[in-house]
Amino acid sequence: MTDALLSRRSLITQGAAVVATGTSGLLLPARASGLVPTPSMRGGSNNYRPGAPIVDQIGGGGFWMTGTVRRAGDGAPLPGQRIQIWAHTTEGHERDPHSHGATLTNAKGEFRLEMPQIVPAFGQPHGHLAYDSEEFETVFLRPVMSSAKDKTLAAHFVLQPL
16 A cells, blocks of 8 residues: 555656656746836825935934835845935924935845824825935835824835836
8 A cells, every 4th residue: 555655646746747847857946926116106206305315313203114125026135225204293294304314225125214203194194205316216105004103114115227
């Protein structure tokens, strides 16, 4: 019985190998379909200010905007990319210059910037983020918070090279 079971297993395994290799006779590695670029969100560019300065913190802080930046296709992390952040906060409106700032991604393509607490504008607490440098296509994001009490908001970019 064991020989019969092993024979069936061998036959199934060999059959699967033939299907996987096709006519080439070589076993090919599985390929990822690739990451598609992040599309800009409607309303993401509202009150955008080109060239907002790179800052250590916006205002008094207490809230964290975080995220990642990766390249479309292979998903490689993108270090040194400039991400601009702005929002309607306890310290100002999203149109106010002091409510805007930018940060750079670290070696892992991650960014993190402290800012004042985001408060609802037009009924929704939300942030604005932009990638607007010259290596990749510009992307504007407008993520909405699940609650005005949240102390963090994450946004992730997958960028398309120009």
